[in-house]
Amino acid sequence: MERTVTYRQSRRGGGKLTQHLSSWLIMLPSILLFAFFLWGPLAQGIVMSFFTTRNVSLDKFVGIGNYASIFKSQEFWQAFGNTVMYTVWSLVIGFLVPIAMALVIGETTRGKGFFRTASYVPNVLPGLAAIILYTAFFSAEETGVFNIILKWFGVERQSYLTEMGLVIPLIVIISTWKGAGATALIYMAGLSGINPELYEAATIDGAGIWKRVRHITMPAIFNLGSTLMILQIITVFQILYEPMVLTKGGPDNASLSLMYLMWRYAFGGRIEFGKAAAAGVIISLILLLFTLLYTRVNRRKNDWEG
């Protein structure tokens, strides 16, 4: 996956300053957009987190008041614990499934294209539509799709999203269903990048299939997997749509996530933008940790700055 930069810009010539300036001018509109949509709000969020708001203006400076009241609330710790559970489950389910998929699909010859395509399709669906679709699957009534299927096997109807212990793993299953095909493709590409001669050489040395998996395939996957795992943690940590649409955080806050809590502060009937901003800062700090980890892991593989 190394990519060498083949081009080095020539920097000779007298109009060096003008050239720099014109280059910046070309980038300026885009930089302004980034500032407006991404960097600015992030910084403003920090400021806002120390204030109360009225309408959409800052009202009173409250110091760490917003943070204090967030940390004091049981809701926050529930949301935090749940978010960690989302992450753990997504490592158990969401991380391993694509690897398994890549391994088995990678072994097929005939129909490989079909399997790859089929498993990728859920990924192109709008997230919201996919989530709403699953309300019908997880309904606890006997018309729920899973209950219909269970009935064929004589199993009594079950409840799903209304079970405290099930709701998080089920939500993770939904997002795995949606995303696994795309992730599997990345693994497959990584695997197909393995030099076939390695396998052949290993065979000559008398390595059986399992040995080849252990000593050639697994290391390749691990290499890719460490990056993907951190990316996945970062994504799962921001889980919002699923609890928002499927359960409203219930039952008994069992699926409330940090992002959804933040959303609720702002738009859930209290209009507490300051508190929402504080929650946003807290989430950002946690993500920042993961991001640093990511850059560390990633630095070994790519050097972005050329």
Place this chain on the structure above:
Amino acid sequence: MKTRLLALAAALSILLAACASPSATTGNVPGSDPANDPSPSPATPPVEAPSELLEVDSEVIDADLTCTITAGNYPADTAPEAEIAVFDGYIDILKKQYPNVTVIPDYYHYTLDTYISRAVGGSAPTIFQPPFTDPPILIDQGLVADVHDALEQFELVDKFSESFIDMLSDDNGRLYGLPRDGYVMGLHLNLNLFEEAGLMNEDGTPMYPKTLQELAETGKIIKEKTGKAGLVFPASDSFGGWMFTCLAWNFGAVGENAMQYQDENGKWIINLTSDACVQALAYVKSLKWEYDILNADTTTSTWASCHTTLGTGEAAMNFAANDAVSNPTAGAGLAVDKFAMVPYPAGPAGAYALTGGTAYMFAPDTTTDQAVAALALLKINGLLPFVTESTEAGMRAAQAALRDRGGPVLPPVPAWDDEEFVAKQREISEEYSNVDMRLYNDYFNSLADGSITLKGEEPMLTQDFYREITRAVQAVIVREDRDPLAALQSAQDNFQAYIDDQLGQ
């Protein structure tokens, strides 16, 4: 603000008790405004109306009034064509009365989150319809306009009941809106299931439960005989707490056992661990684990989905109000003669029913001229306490359309203190009646004869309060081993901490 909220609660009960006869209007519940459901909304539709509307009240009232208003109370784009045609008819009349007023249709389904966005972005509709839970926060946050002067021009201020003044005004007594309609909670029934379960009297009326205990037993019979849920119960989001509140009152969580009260120092106290609350929650728990009469998706059911569940015959009973009678019928296809509405079942400590309603409020930048124009439109619509040819035509149009869509046409629960107006509303609803009133009389009589006590929502941070209680409700529904007292204790501790934090007390 505190006093305003308290006053609102008290006020509502007084108002509705005084009027004591219900309305066929859309109302609402925490977090949802069914007024804009494609199904209900009897406030607007017509069929034979447009022609009538064209002939009335067309002389000019004020040619100098020049302004443009956006009408957020315009029907949804998914509404039947006829309903939209009637509203266009109202606008035509307005144009004749006020030739220089322009009305821009701007259908708006009010929700607090989107309203903030519109209000601060300068694009809130001139007039819109929030539920009674929201005016205090909107006024407090400066998100709505002072329309006191316009209301005075229409001589409406004197017709406000004291309670509405409290809810809709600021600390200086300036008014920011007006009531649209109210609702009183009762019990909706699907008579198909009552018939199937053999729970009908010979005269064709249902043997409905008069007490909460009977409700559990009736539900059980229905479950056994039909396999369908006895009761559909919305325990998601803030609905569970909302439902619980009314149950708890009937178990005695009122007066000195109130769930929210101020102590002698004015500090707000949350009291969810009274025997009354514990019994009420134990009751909910028994509905699930002892009687097993609840629908399976309880904790993801919302107010609106419950109406569908009842209307499609998946449940026989639903705690719901008079404002939503067209949801299970016109909305979900239940024939109007297979639907009934009966009083809220009494509990061991009395008979209480929750009341609430919907207001009209105005975008923060609304001028007095615009407010006058918007009020003129409401007047034509038949929603202000005036009886004129055009208001009468408006009322007829609404009832006719409701009847055509298969919703029950019922007597009104008026929002204004005006006998002539209320009498006219009643007369027209009788004229268009499509129901056997014996299926509704007990409900309406209970309001009139005072056998049921009407009570407004709990006053403080209502939606959040309900959401906190919902957790306790969900806990006992999803976990058989969850102790009601422990669940309520946790909710009480959380909410006490939250309210202390919010009020700085």
Place this chain on the structure above:
Amino acid sequence: MWDLNKPRKAILRTGVIRDFDTHAIGVKTGLVIIYIVCALIAFVSLFPILWVFFAGFKSLQEFVSSPTLLPQALDLSQYTNTWSQLKIYNNYLNSVYHVAGSVVCALVFNGLLAYGLAILKPKGYKIVSSLVMFSLLMPATISIVPLFINIQNLHMGRFFTPLWLASGASAFYVVLFRQFFESFPGSIIEASRIDGCTSLQTFRRIVLPLSKPICVVVAIYAVNGAWSDFLLPYLVLDGTVWETVMVRLYSFSSQQTVNADDLMRAVVFAMIPPILLFFLFQKKLTENVVVSGIKG
């Protein structure tokens, strides 16, 4: 040892199991199992989508009360009624506006920024570059509240403008472009500079014509991204005449203004365009997931 002279099979095995393994019986059974598992994967992936298409033919009564997977009849009028009654075509049209503007902004702004970062590299570009990389991992949703307030304060709400511009600030697209530009041979750019072209002219005459493949890829992502986006569109567009399909779908589900059967059909309507797009550009999408996924 394998026989090099053995006639080649039509398709060569490329996984762990090589052709020479397939003779063993155990391996053969293993392969059968692998195929069964793959078929299962494909089934699980496609089943919910197929199901909802069929469930869309159910009436409300059938949907809530009959415990069967398939509808009793393929009554197309269910779909046409929902389509016209809920006036979803308006939302389709709005989504088309949203998507079109977003694609343009995504290409122009992200393309230019990547051009600067990958080729022009003016003094100090590394700061911007790191900020962009940082944004890749720190998505906008976290600061949606301040962003929302900014949009309101600038009175940009109630129309597509902020949504269009937002897609012009996508770290992901910048990275895609940048990877692509970095693979250009330096000599081409140099030659154009010697010919006296300004940076912008070089972009227009040299970079742009060569960038068609990456533009197509970014455009496909932008189409799908704009079509599927709902959080910011919900805050910006809800209650206006410009509501997109997703905003509408969200209000259907959250405010429960439609019945369950109509909701499922709305889901189908929301899924059709991305699925069509996918089958049209299948190769491009799946190939690029691979390239981009690893870095982004």
